[in-house]
Amino acid sequence: MKKTGIGIIGTGFMGLSHALAYRAAAAILPGEVIPELIAVADIDKAAAENAARRFGFRRATDDWQSLINDPEIDVISITTPNRFHLEQALAAIQAGKHVHCEKPIAPNSDDARIMTLAAEAQGVITQVGFNYLKNPMIKLARTMIDSGELGDIVSFRGIHAEDFMASPLTPWSWRLDPAGGAGAVADLGSHIVAMARYLLGPVVAVQADLETVIKQRPILSGAQGLRKVEVDDIARLTVEFARGCKGSIEASWVATGRNMQLGFEVYGTLGALHFTQERFNELHYYNTDTAGGQRGFRKIEAGPQHAPYGAFCPAPGHQLGFNDLKTIEIAEFLRAVAGQPVSGPDFREAWEIQKIIDTAIRSSREQRWLTL
Amino acid sequence: MKKTGIGIIGTGFMGLSHALAYRAAAAILPGEVIPELIAVADIDKAAAENAARRFGFRRATDDWQSLINDPEIDVISITTPNRFHLEQALAAIQAGKHVHCEKPIAPNSDDARIMTLAAEAQGVITQVGFNYLKNPMIKLARTMIDSGELGDIVSFRGIHAEDFMASPLTPWSWRLDPAGGAGAVADLGSHIVAMARYLLGPVVAVQADLETVIKQRPILSGAQGLRKVEVDDIARLTVEFARGCKGSIEASWVATGRNMQLGFEVYGTLGALHFTQERFNELHYYNTDTAGGQRGFRKIEAGPQHAPYGAFCPAPGHQLGFNDLKTIEIAEFLRAVAGQPVSGPDFREAWEIQKIIDTAIRSSREQRWLTL
Amino acid sequence: MKKTGIGIIGTGFMGLSHALAYRAAAAILPGEVIPELIAVADIDKAAAENAARRFGFRRATDDWQSLINDPEIDVISITTPNRFHLEQALAAIQAGKHVHCEKPIAPNSDDARIMTLAAEAQGVITQVGFNYLKNPMIKLARTMIDSGELGDIVSFRGIHAEDFMASPLTPWSWRLDPAGGAGAVADLGSHIVAMARYLLGPVVAVQADLETVIKQRPILSGAQGLRKVEVDDIARLTVEFARGCKGSIEASWVATGRNMQLGFEVYGTLGALHFTQERFNELHYYNTDTAGGQRGFRKIEAGPQHAPYGAFCPAPGHQLGFNDLKTIEIAEFLRAVAGQPVSGPDFREAWEIQKIIDTAIRSSREQRWLTL
Amino acid sequence: MKKTGIGIIGTGFMGLSHALAYRAAAAILPGEVIPELIAVADIDKAAAENAARRFGFRRATDDWQSLINDPEIDVISITTPNRFHLEQALAAIQAGKHVHCEKPIAPNSDDARIMTLAAEAQGVITQVGFNYLKNPMIKLARTMIDSGELGDIVSFRGIHAEDFMASPLTPWSWRLDPAGGAGAVADLGSHIVAMARYLLGPVVAVQADLETVIKQRPILSGAQGLRKVEVDDIARLTVEFARGCKGSIEASWVATGRNMQLGFEVYGTLGALHFTQERFNELHYYNTDTAGGQRGFRKIEAGPQHAPYGAFCPAPGHQLGFNDLKTIEIAEFLRAVAGQPVSGPDFREAWEIQKIIDTAIRSSREQRWLTL
Structure with missing residues (x-):
């Protein structure tokens, strides 16, 4: 110890x-x-x-x-x-x-x-x-994909949308500073890009369109002056994975009414998954093994069978909260520091994610597909 | 009479x-x-x-x-x-x-x-x-958008995905005949494109990626021979509307587990809507007028206040079925034939929709944005 | 013919x-x-x-x-x-x-x-x-129960709640005339009682509490005079089925916000079902056969495998409407008239249902369990 | 400090x-x-x-x-x-x-x-x-009820159902020891009774039916011998509140497929609420103020406007977990120990809850309504 x-x-x-x-x-x-x-x-x-x-x-x-x-x-x-x-x-x-x-x-x-x-x-x-990668249901999703339960993966559809910049009255802030990088595509898009990579592996090509919806914002809350916004509010990407399938990815911080729409759908030849962080203790799973008239997406609720849920609570359905996901992340980091295997994402993985973000920005400027 | x-x-x-x-x-x-x-x-x-x-x-x-x-x-x-x-x-x-x-x-x-x-x-x-445009809830959506209740529209996210071609064993059929046009983008994509136009008006530019996921299919069910598939299974579009906002649109007939995922999200500066044909007697509406701590998407259920629902049933919540939508469509057509105003979509509107499909096909080949 | x-x-x-x-x-x-x-x-x-x-x-x-x-x-x-x-x-x-x-x-x-x-x-x-019994998903539910897929049934929880009498300003009407029978328990309760019998068979004992929430109503809409209400607005029943399990049943026409909350949950030793008429093209099914970490309620969507859905539409997920249920009912009646087997419910079945309603009324007056 | x-x-x-x-x-x-x-x-x-x-x-x-x-x-x-x-x-x-x-x-x-x-x-x-009372959304529900936003409350429908005793193979345990009190009605029923009181105040009368579904259980997991079960597996209550309305309450620990179905519906003359612990960062609210064709249950997501959510996270939609509810409970207790007002529930409140449980047990034995 x-x-x-x-x-x-x-x-x-x-x-x-x-x-x-x-x-x-x-x-x-x-x-x-x-x-x-x-x-x-x-x-x-x-x-x-x-x-x-x-x-x-x-x-x-x-x-x-x-x-x-x-x-x-x-x-x-x-x-x-x-x-x-x-x-x-x-x-x-x-x-x-x-x-x-x-x-x-x-x-x-x-x-x-x-x-x-x-x-x-x-x-x-x-x-x-x-x-968000530390959610036991996301780990379950990856396990199911890796095991082949979904067959060959044919499509991915991901999004991370929130509304904290939706009001034109929301003032300029450090998130809008181009010296800090891109806008929604970096702030929120990086989460869903990270999830796409975690679930389906490397991305080899990107086509993107980035858009600044609100062109100017108050310098300060309630202040008179306006400051030009140089980063994106919405980004729409099409990506190609090294494994051969493609997917779409959106990021938006002007999605009025959305607090945490971080979600995905994964389709394979034998099954499918859908998930949203809005109800992140659930993973929805469809498989074609079931008898025809009884097929349907199944709502799997998080429980002790989905490690490390059991470290928080021995009974299913009680639910983890956002801070618990952060606790899992920190705990895994500390275990790696103590000599256990690194579970990541580490700096190298973040660099890979950042490359996709950078490529998306460039693709949007050049209006064409770019390979990584 | x-x-x-x-x-x-x-x-x-x-x-x-x-x-x-x-x-x-x-x-x-x-x-x-x-x-x-x-x-x-x-x-x-x-x-x-x-x-x-x-x-x-x-x-x-x-x-x-x-x-x-x-x-x-x-x-x-x-x-x-x-x-x-x-x-x-x-x-x-x-x-x-x-x-x-x-x-x-x-x-x-x-x-x-x-x-x-x-x-x-x-x-x-x-x-x-x-x-699907004849659904009273879609009419309600358009009325709300047109009335300005959502403020300025900033984003659209649409999809039409089903799974009837998801199995690689599903044989070649007339839907795959390139002489009949494109694949999923025409068969399903046209529905969501039609809905996008119905809700938000003309599209002026398109960027698209079309993909054939299952490259060959059995000539006939259970037969030995394989026939090359030349049309798309999945299409991913980014579109720009004449009104100034953009949107994403997907079409897929290989979305395992999806029977009728025809859906959209519309975001405005003052409100938002989301809808899926999977539960098409409901429209979900968010507005920023509500007091802060009580905001949320509201599930509006179809009822007699949403004409012509009342022609089918005088009580709310009883629900229309797919055939009822077709009945509304035919009834409106017959009324137009009898001299009432045309409610559409007529051939001209279908031509406009087809232009978007054609432009998407061309954009995918040329890998760039195209204007209409 | x-x-x-x-x-x-x-x-x-x-x-x-x-x-x-x-x-x-x-x-x-x-x-x-x-x-x-x-x-x-x-x-x-x-x-x-x-x-x-x-x-x-x-x-x-x-x-x-x-x-x-x-x-x-x-x-x-x-x-x-x-x-x-x-x-x-x-x-x-x-x-x-x-x-x-x-x-x-x-x-x-x-x-x-x-x-x-x-x-x-x-x-x-x-x-x-x-x-509502004519819904293919209800037929599916009964088939699953009868086949033993749920194991021994241990509990039923049913409700039919709407809000058309929720406002104290809604005037007196023939539905409130005691000469016509009871109130919500007869008007709505009979539907969920019928469904309980259809799914689980005869009821042998009832304990009930009937309540008149709005004691007086305007004689006519907008009129000055008030008329005493003598029938129930809400009924709460506990029932015992001949097969050995018990259940709860509620009926209410003062459930503000509810247009069609006709629903049930059935629990067995091996599985469970839940259903609501609010989304009546779906049946939710849980079974314990699935591997532990992948269990969950599965959303089965109506399709041609659920006869007679296919007579309306050859593709799944398109959905029946309320009038389609009525059409099935009438079609089955006409077939019986033409010499085919009676699918019911016939007058005898309705009499059995009415006995339960009558027993509930009496149980509420006498404040005790009554056998049928 | x-x-x-x-x-x-x-x-x-x-x-x-x-x-x-x-x-x-x-x-x-x-x-x-x-x-x-x-x-x-x-x-x-x-x-x-x-x-x-x-x-x-x-x-x-x-x-x-x-x-x-x-x-x-x-x-x-x-x-x-x-x-x-x-x-x-x-x-x-x-x-x-x-x-x-x-x-x-x-x-x-x-x-x-x-x-x-x-x-x-x-x-x-x-x-x-x-x-579960410490959930900010439950506090919100009570605030809305107390403020009169729902009008006069006319009905309550509550449940707490789980499935941890659903299998007949689950062995006898201390939860089944009658020396420890009743079964599901005490273990789970006390939660929903506590919630009913928290939201709507004192209960003055109870009618109940308690049932032992699985009459014998293995002495130990996998062991041969069976031990008689003397406590209830399912309890169904009708209750009358001092404020004048009634409600139904169920408790079951044999509800196959349910991990955490602790839920309620509250109906008033002007509005309604529904809630389930299965998605406990959401409260669904309907009000009759909204324009007719736009009414519907609104999904309010937990956020910093719902204290003390903000102490855990400054952004809405991130969600609290079960352990966070316990943390709120303990924090409020420690504040009371430090001299702040007691937020409860304290022993006296628990005694009131226990009286309802005891009265339910007696009502079930005597098969009649009992006042508290």
């Missing part, structure tokens, strides 16, 4: 989610590793102090570099806006820390490549926060 | 559906027109006789031209495979008959143009069987 | 539904019988004439007795308010007519007994309009 | 759930109280030690009394089988500890009364684990 010192950079949505997950992880995956909550960094020192107190970290700082150099810290979570990821990750890697970085790991695949190669050269463990 | 003589060419799925609908139409739209069921034609004379007896037509023939020349017949329904539509429709138009033609009206937009111009020159009423 | 003369008494909701169904039945069940639409009777002669014209009946009358004595009429549908059923049915039976009577056939089981015994003595065919 | 020492008795399903929740509570409700995880007791000492290590408690013991006497412990969670609750709770109360006890708090209402009066005499804070 080994203690692992934890530091977190950033105290926004994801910073707090990480803090919760590090606390919970010990209880879920006992014995192998004990996370010790050492320090939180945020440029807003009060925010750092507040988070440290709330989540039980020992120290707070407004200097993320001091956290990286902290000898008590073994593992660093980077939850800052995308454009800071490269510098912070490289510094952490340089210091020999294992690094968890929120997605997308970089504004572009060049940065992602640098980060990946640095981490691999240094031999540190990495992880990227595509937390 | 005027009697209208009816003739039907073809006795397959759609031939029988038309026969049922002509019988039922009188009861639904009383007073304006009384359909008289005169004759049925089929190259298989026994099939024609059987249909005539079953549905109460006076005569059966294996000679469709005799039916066209029958002076008792005012209206002709063409329900034969697509490649016969041109010849039969032109003959009927020439004879001064009003023509209902099943979709897609032609293998390509050139034929559709010829048919359209001939009908307009002759001044006959035309209709094309995009029956 | 034999012609069968049809007469209908009543032109309300059900009168029109019958007229539509007699028209459609010929097309659905060809060859055995040809219904000839002879006459319609209604105390409002204009309504009778209007219905006759609209549905193609030859004659209209305001004298239902003349219709009963009409020698061209073989079959009579009684669709008047419940309190007229006894007199009209006895007269029709006396005249040797086959009788279809809307449900509930009588205000009480004494009348139902008299009607049943009279029909059986006369040897005429009878049918009662529990149309 | 005050430290509160925690002890847990029992390490089964609920013991672990409590341990997780005490760990997580600090992060969710910062500042007011800091739980210190002191000791775990279990008759199986290895289990206690394992739990202590896994969840970070300082000490483990097989002597629950030593835990009660531990001066470092302020708060005790009792998660043992029901028949131990009385003795353990009284000892803890006697020692001046605040007590959280799992539901049902006692085998019968006499014991519940003794526990309640002892706690109130001693002035300690109590809580009982009806965790």
Whole structure:
């Protein structure tokens, strides 16, 4: 049993989610590793102090570099806006820390490549926060696909749509900063691209159309001035997988009424799956083995037979929540840090995902299919 | 009250559906027109006789031209495979008959143009069987969009997927004959394209990818020989509407487990709709007017407030069936024949739809965006 | 092929539904019988004439007795308010007519007994309009139960709830007339009781609680005066089946927001079913044979494998509507009249159902379990 | 900021759930109280030690009394089988500890009364684990009912059904021990009774039917001998609320295929709600204010507007899990211990619930309505 010192950079949505997950992880995956909550960094020192107190970290700082150099810290979570990821990750890697970085790991695949190669050269463990992959029902989906239960896969249809940018009155923010990368295709599209790869493997070609629906936004909430939006609000991709089938992928953050429409359909010659994160404790499965008049999509509910659900609850149907998915992610990362196999997605996988995003952006500009 | 003589060419799925609908139409739209069921034609004379007896037509023939020349017949329904539509429709138009033609009206937009111009020159009423548009809930959707309740429309996501060609063992058939036009994009895609136009208006540009998933099929069920498949099994389109927004459209007849996944999502700045023909007596509507903590998609169930539902049943929630949609379509056609306004879709509209299909085929070959 | 003369008494909701169904039945069940639409009777002669014209009946009358004595009429549908059923049915039976009577056939089981015994003595065919039983998915449910696929049945949970009497402003009407029988328990409860018997067989004991929620209603819409309501708005029953299991049954016509919540759940030791008329082209089936981690309720969609769906449409997923259920009912009745086996429910079955309703009323008064 | 020492008795399903929740509570409700995880007791000492290590408690013991006497412990969670609750709770109360006890708090209402009066005499804070009440969507439902948005409530329909005892091969266990109280009506029925009271207030009369479906069960899994089952597998209740409306309530642990069917429907003169724990991040709401043709049940998804969802996640649609509900429950308990208002349910509320259970049992025996 080994203690692992934890530091977190950033105290926004994801910073707090990480803090919760590090606390919970010990209880879920006992014995192998004990996370010790050492320090939180945020440029807003009060925010750092507040988070440290709330989540039980020992120290707070407004200097993320001091956290990286902290000898008590073994593992660093980077939850800052995308454009800071490269510098912070490289510094952490340089210091020999294992690094968890929120997605997308970089504004572009060049940065992602640098980060990946640095981490691999240094031999540190990495992880990227595509937390939805950690859902036991997604693992079940992949197992069913890999086992051949669906036959040959012939089609994929994926989407990640939310509505947090749907109102033209929602002001400009760091998510719209082109220095941080693309818009919806990077922020949300990366999740469904990650899921497509997790389920069906590498993508070899992309055709995409990216669109900025709301051309200008208020500089600040309620303010007079408008600022031009340079990133996409909606992206529509057609992709080709190395395994031979194709699929469509959409990303939108202007889908009024949608809070979490991250979903997919996978069709094979012998069966099919459909799933939506809106009801993520369910996976719908159709197979052609059933007698003709009794066929139909079956609603499988998450339960202890779908590891690691049982670590949270011994009874089926009780349901995991979003934070539990993050806990699974962190627990698997900590297990990898402790010497267990890496379950990923690691920096290299995130780089692959980023390549698809970059190719989509280029395809949209050039209005044609591009190979990866 | 005027009697209208009816003739039907073809006795397959759609031939029988038309026969049922002509019988039922009188009861639904009383007073304006009384359909008289005169004759049925089929190259298989026994099939024609059987249909005539079953549905109460006076005569059966294996000679469709005799039916066209029958002076008792005012209206002709063409329900034969697509490649016969041109010849039969032109003959009927020439004879001064009003023509209902099943979709897609032609293998390509050139034929559709010829048919359209001939009908307009002759001044006959035309209709094309995009029956799903006749659902009162689709009319409600369009009314809501037109009224501005959804604000500015920003995105469309449509699909028509079924699985009747999903098995590689399903043999070659006339639907796969390239002389009859394209594959899934024409057979199913035309329905969702028609719906997209009905809801959001003209399409001005298309980018598409068409794919033949099952490259060869048995010549006949259970037979040894294989025949090459030249038409698409799956089509994925990105479209741009004249009103300024874009959308994605998919068509697939290899979507294992799907019997009738004809659906759409429409997003606007103030609201959204989603719908699937799998539960076509429901329309789901979200609006941003509602108080924050009580927002959500609302399941509107069809009822007498959604005309012409009330002509079928005075109580809500009892539900229309597929044949009722066909009855509405035929009743509206007969009303137009009797001098009421044309509700469509007529040949010209079907030509517009066909142009989009043709453009999609060409876009897929040329791998680029094309304008209409 | 034999012609069968049809007469209908009543032109309300059900009168029109019958007229539509007699028209459609010929097309659905060809060859055995040809219904000839002879006459319609209604105390409002204009309504009778209007219905006759609209549905193609030859004659209209305001004298239902003349219709009963009409020698061209073989079959009579009684669709008047419940309190007229006894007199009209006895007269029709006396005249040797086959009788279809809307449900509930009588205000009480004494009348139902008299009607049943009279029909059986006369040897005429009878049918009662529990149309929801004619849904192919309900037939599928019964087949699955009978085949033992669900194992031993251990529990039933049924409901029929609508909201057409939910508003306290909805005025008094014939449905509230105690001379016509009970309230929601008879009007809606009889449907779910009929379904319970159809699926699971005889009921041997009942415990019930009937409640009048809205104690007084306007005499007429918008009028000043109030009239006391003497029948139930909600009924809650516990029943025991002869096969050994028990169940709960609810009926309510004050269930705000519910248009057609006619539903059931059936649980067995090996499987389960759930169903709602709100989506009546679907049956949900769970079985314990499936591998543990893949179990779930399966959504079976209606298709040609579920006879007589195929008579309406050769392709699955297109869906039947409410009027199609009525058409199946009428077609089966006409087939029985033509000498085919009776599929029911006939007067005797309706009498059995009425006994359960009567026992429920008495149980509620006496506040205890009663055996049938 | 005050430290509160925690002890847990029992390490089964609920013991672990409590341990997780005490760990997580600090992060969710910062500042007011800091739980210190002191000791775990279990008759199986290895289990206690394992739990202590896994969840970070300082000490483990097989002597629950030593835990009660531990001066470092302020708060005790009792998660043992029901028949131990009385003795353990009284000892803890006697020692001046605040007590959280799992539901049902006692085998019968006499014991519940003794526990309640002892706690109130001693002035300690109590809580009982009806965790489903802590769902923000349930709080929303109650707020809507209380505000009058639904008008006058006219009906309730509730159920809690699972299938963990559905197989006749599932062996006898402590849940079937009549010394521990009733069967499904106590184990599951208490949850839906608690919810009914939470939403609609006191129950004044009950009519019930309790049934033992599987009369004998294996003594042990796979063993030869059978043991008679004396408690109910299914309970069906009709209840009358003090506010004037009635409702039905079912409990079943033999509902094959159901993992978590804890649900209700509430109907009022102006609106309605329906909910199921199977999708517990959703509440469905209908209101009659909406324009006629646009009415429908609206699916409200949980988000930060539904406190305390926002303490877990700042974005809507991400979803809480079962353990989060337990965390809310524990956090509210700890806040009450720290001097904040008690949110309950406390021992007195659990006693009221138990009275309903006891009355149901007696009503079933006596086959009649009983008042409370």
